Each structure stands twice: as C-alpha cells, then as structure tokens.
Amino acid sequence: MKYAVIILILFITLIGCKNMVQTKTDISYFENGTEIQITLNSEEDQEKLFTLINELILSTDDMLRLLVSQDRIDQLKQEASGIELSFKDNIRIHSKEMGDHDVDKILIPFTGEFVGDYNDRMATIFLANDGYISGPLRNMNGLPKVNEIKDLLLRN
Numbered sequence: 001m002k003y004a005v006i007i008l009i010l011f012i013t014l015i016g017c018k019n020m021v022q023t024k025t026d027i028s029y030f031e032n033g034t035e036i037q038i039t040l041n042s043e044e045d046q047e048k049l050f051t052l053i054n055e056l057i058l059s060t061d062d063m064l065r066l067l068v069s070q071d072r073i074d075q076l077k078q079e080a081s082g083i084e085l086s087f088k089d090n091i092r093i094h095s096k097e098m099g100d101h102d103v104d105k106i107l108i109p110f111t112g113e114f115v116g117d118y119n120d121r122m123a124t125i126f127l128a129n130d131g132y133i134s135g136p137l138r139n140m141n142g143l144p145k146v147n148e149i150k151d152l153l154l155r156n
Contacts, residue, residue: 024089025088027049027084028086029083031080031081032079033078041155052145053108058095059141059145060095061138062097063135064124066134067134070132073132076112079112080109080114083110083149085106086105089104090102090103090104091104101133103133104130105127105128105132106128108124108126109123116143121140121142121143122139122140122142123145124136124139125137
C-alpha cells in the first residue's frame with residue numbers, strides 16, 4: 001500500500017511537469033520593482049524547475065484567507081523578490097490537500113512577508129487564472145524547495 005501511494009504521487013508529479021513543459025512558459029524574476037525575463041540554459045534545468053514547483057505545490061497544506069488583487073501582486077513585486085511563471089495555455093496543477101487548480105500563472109515569492117526564515121519553513125504560492133486568485137496556497141515546509149528554485153535560477 002505504501003508503494004502504491006508513492007507511485008501515485010510520482011505519477012501526479014510527472015503529469016504536472018509534462019503539463020508545464022508542453023506549453024510555452026515565460027519565466028520572470030522580480031526583485032524590488034525590477035523584473036527580468038529568464039531563459040534557462042538547458043532543457044534539463046527547465047524540467048528540474050518544473051519538478052521543484054510541482055513538488056512544492058503537491059505538498060501545500062493550507063490556503064490563506066487573503067484577498068488577492070492585482071494591486072496586492074504589484075505591491076509584492078515592489079517589496080520582495082520571487083519568480084512568476086506565465087503559461088500560454090492553462091495548465092492543471094495538483095495539491096494533495098487543496099485539490100486541482102487550472103492556472104495560467106504561478107507566482108512564488110523568495111523574500112518578504114509570504115516566505116519563512118530559519119525558524120519558519122513556510123512558502124506561499126499565488127495562482128492565477130485570468131487574474132490572481134484569492135486564497136494563495138501555503139506549504140508549511142516549502143522553504144527548502146523555494147531555496148532550490150532560487151539556486152537553480154541563479155545558476156542560469
């Protein structure tokens with residue numbers, strides 16, 4: 001039974017990765033009001049990025065009771081750093097606790113009020129489907145994955 005659950009989780013992660021890889025994806029890095037487009041050096045790095053994001057989302061275990069407006073996203077981009085992925089076509093992502101979501105953008109802050117520190121390992125994932133959706137997802141142990149994503153981007 002334990003192996004069946006592990007295989008199911010790997011299958012769901014692979015489907016999510018395939019979904020992201022199949023559609024054109026624009027990757028933006030933002031930091032304190034500056035935004036730049038990122039091109040990953042290799043297909044391997046792109047697949048690694050999508051795998052990390054899928055693992056981060058798959059393990060989300062809470063949804064914030066937070067109204068998210070475009071003004072709030074703009075403020076976040078002015079005051080923090082992070083990554084925003086924009087997909088040409090909607091993709092379906094999966095969270096074990098929060099279910100499926102069809103999205104056209106994913107925003108993951110690296111710094112600021114929505115990211116933990118050495119005492120608090122939480123990470124927040126903002127989702128959009130024709131505008132950002134209220135109730136961003138929270139992964140209470142996601143900071144190590146966020147740091148892996150950040151390190152991967154810094155290598156490119």
